[in-house]
Amino acid sequence: MTRHLPKLPLLALVLLAAACAPKKPPATMEAPPASARPETPAAAPIDRPATVETGASSIVPGSQDDLRAQAGGDTVLFAYDSYELDGEARATLLKHATWLRANPNVRVTLEGHCDERGTREYNLALGDRRANSAKNFLATQGIDVARLSTISYGKEKPAVDGADEAAYARNRRAVTMVMSR
Template sequence: MARTKSGFLLAAALIALAGCTKTPPPDVPGPGPDNGTVVDNGGGDTIRPGSAEDFKRSVMSDTVHFAYDQYDLDAQARAILDTQAQWLLRYPSVRVTIEGHCDERGTREYNLALGDRRANAAKNYLAARGVAPGRITTISYGKERPLALSSDEASWAQNRRAVTIVIS
């Protein structure tokens, strides 16, 4: 009798649990490249979500520019950094380095300090948008790594910048 009673209770419990199972939702594709899949960039190459290539493809730009002898962020720079912050928040394990650069005018020491202020202005903005400061390192190259080599205003404007580089 005890065996029959325990068998009955086991059967009743299994039936009760069977009624509680939920049918899984239909397969719904993820929101796009952020679902962890490798995507084709159109040229036959693939881009892994969270990679440096994905960063460059997903944000407005990896570079913000500055006015002469300035390190404050204008509206365009803030808009660019906002897209960078959104991407970085999507990939919380990714670390970046922000490089600060200057044009050729000024002493080496002055430009290293100005490049540092530019890189830190970008870092502080990203941190204010929720990116953990420990994920961001900064470095100043001053005037040592120009993009444009001419000595005119157009070239100088290209060289006054902070560049966000994905390192992991």
């Protein structure tokens, strides 16, 4: 994957990733922000965003990056204490269903997550509801449930650090994760 890039200097890669970031739809922003990880300043831009943004030719078909690129993101967001899929979430999951039909050998895990403003055990149950909302939607689109599993992380694995509504909104999510084969 990265062999297309060896001649690009590191700085250019970082700039490329940064320049492309604002164009990404909000749903893809669950990737850990490189700026929040000062101990590994360069690793994240090289490994993930740069390869994604350099074009489909560098993306392995059927991979997580492929899902993100083809469907415009791998994440759908939920309102506070809700597991209802809104219009935007359904539109994203429709693209996931299309992508799953195009990649019939791929199995995915639907991860359910919550913001931190709930009690721990309730949030495990709420995350399970969110994961199953996404799973059930894909099933209604004709995806074989044998290809779909779920897991809830409750509030244990937030996508972004922070204690404001902007952070909480991005942490209330279901993520379609391609299972390694």
